[in-house]
Amino acid sequence: MGYMVAAYLIIWFATFAFLFSIMRRQRGLEREIALLSEVAREKDSPAT
């Protein structure tokens, strides 16, 4: 039974680790897009 549980845990871990890594990278990129968009807007708007 221990072998079966171990195998299932390995596959679950691999799946979730991959999904969480994608989500973490996605959040980081979304923050970067927001920041860069703001910089681009400030650059484009006339100086006050």
Next chain:
Amino acid sequence: MARNDRGLTALTAVAAAGILLAAAFALILAPRAAGLTPNETFAQRIIYFHVPSAWLSMLAFGVTMVGSIGYLASGQRRWDGLALCSAEIGIAFTLAAMASGSVWAKPAWNAWWTWDPRLTTYTVVLLLYISYFMLRDAMDDPARRARFAAVYGIFAFLSVPITFFSIRWWRTIHPVLFDAKNFGLSHGMRPVFFFSLAAFTLLYVILLLHRLRLERSKEAVEGLREQLGY
């Protein structure tokens, strides 16, 4: 939340439910295999996740080959993105299949690992696709990187059918599940097995969609940086 994001979240929930159901069916509903020791009987239930993981890895590398051909034929970057994203998922599931197979091998073969033709060729597949990422990392020019990776992605896929047929071509101790004459599972096991296979295939589609969204975000960041001159 955008409409696409909501759709992806809903599909992710369906895939998660599918995998949970597949696990429940495999552990509760699937009948016991006959003529095995108690340890082997439990370990045998690993196939409902081990075989779909191996199938997913081969499907993912197949999609990498399709993306590579698409890039060479059209020169469009989205094909290269598809090949890259699918290869990443393929590596994750190759590792999952190898690790779960090794856990099954201990009670069945009394060894965690043996240089059986299937295990050896599958290791070659893993190393080839790790090299795919090393090749990509070695090049700075995006067009050159995509072209070289596409050619490599097509040739690397040759290792996949060799791995699939290795247990039919050479003397091996690895079980042969699919055979020209019969199918290596009893009638009671088949619905659970095919349900699991379908749930894993949906999981692959979901992971690929998430990974492609990430790739689009990366391209958006690159575009903004270029626009700002960074």
